[in-house]
Amino acid sequence: MRDLTLAMRHRSDVLTTVFFFIIVVSLFPLGVGPEAQLLKEMAAGVVWVAALLASMLSLTRLFADDYHDGTLEQLLLVPQPLSLIVLGKVLAHWIISGLPLVLMSPLLGLQFGLEGDALIMLMLTLLLGTPVLSLVGSIGAALTLGLRGGGVLVSLLVLPLYIPVLIFGAGAVAANAAGMGAEGHLSLMGAILLLALVLAPWASAAALRISVE
Amino acid sequence: MFNLFKFASPASFYPLAGKLVTLFAIASVILLVIGLYMSFFVAPTDYKQGEGYRIMFIHVPAAWMSMFIYVVMACWAAAGMIWHTRLSSMMASALAPTGAMFTFLALWTGALWGKPMWGAWWVWDARLTSELILLFLYVGFMALESAIDDPRRAARASGLLALVGVINVPIIYYSVQWWNTLHQGSSIKVVKGGVETSMTEIMVWTLLIMTFACWFYTIAVALSRVRSIILERESDSSWVKEMLQGAKS
């Protein structure tokens, strides 16, 4: 809870992430031209790639403030397991940087000519996928804590690990559009989310110990 | 077992590694010469692909090594995490550049093979795409390691990254494969599978010899590199000083 209130204090961060997301998505039609059919086909992929990039933005902030003011060292000594504390931080990160993207996505989908079903599917995949981004990203953030050029490094480490989420997320929307049904994709995304929920906080905790010692 | 733990200490491993480097380097050169001779003079021309299929003799070993080295690297990293042995994490970081090199070579030779066979330098085939992602993973590993100044932290952090990576590799591979079948209609049908079924026995042998040559090459280079890493990290210890002074006088 404390993490959330702290995070909410950086309200400008939320806005920056959301606007970054919107701008990146809006750049694509300018780059490839305004053909409606092409844009419709690209929509899911574009929104998803933009979501990946946007979630990278605030990752470096995930542990950095606590690291600099020394809170992190105290957190390592608390009797509660560190992975739970990490989970709390990741949740806070998702609420300020993932959830807004989920809520914004139908609007952007409309820009690309997606309709009804596809919009809901896009939201649903983002709802399942963005927590994975925050979870996996936290490992990268913990590993690069306090390093020079940490931001670029995080994206180098984390973006390849995001690929399955991207494939299933954008794939679900495409499969739905092709009338093939996206249950398979969605259940796989759910499985990835569960796996990330179990493993990522633990790995991040281990990474934090390495970085702070 | 006690033997293993004796050599787990850098001081006793260093001279052993020196001997092994020579051994594996010689074995690798011999196998390479035989393998190359067989690749170009013994193996028959493929009836479907002509001479072009000979690229396979370097492409397939490179691709195998690129994946194999990542797994071995992750095993060393895991060993380093569990037993806190210094040597394990050094081995992991010594393997990474060679692994990245083989990954690049697999992509490069794949492109040069793809052009005459499929008519394109690059297709978004599941195998090619996974190999590209593997290259990203190697690059991330090396970038993280070189960004951290403290060697102990660098070794442990990159080791953890290798473990996270190796858990992700199967997920990435299957997702890429799924993605590839989903978009099958737009991509070129890959005929690579045809080679394997029509491979003669001599081709299989050549492939195996080339693979072992690359494997021994990797061992020799990685061990030589680990010797440098040992010297760097242990430069203050007495055995390094004694050894270097002994070599000078």
Next chain:
Amino acid sequence: MSEWLAMGGHGFYIWGSFGVSALFMIVEVILVMRRRRSLVQRLGRMIRMKAEVSE
């Protein structure tokens, strides 16, 4: 000989593959060896300097 080099029209691709592979492997070996040599020299110098200081 030149016919063999042409590899039935696939010469460029084959020699491109094997050539670059050989180049990379040779360069890697040279880099590893050079790193070792310069390291041994540097450490040796450091140790001798320390020995002179203590004398």
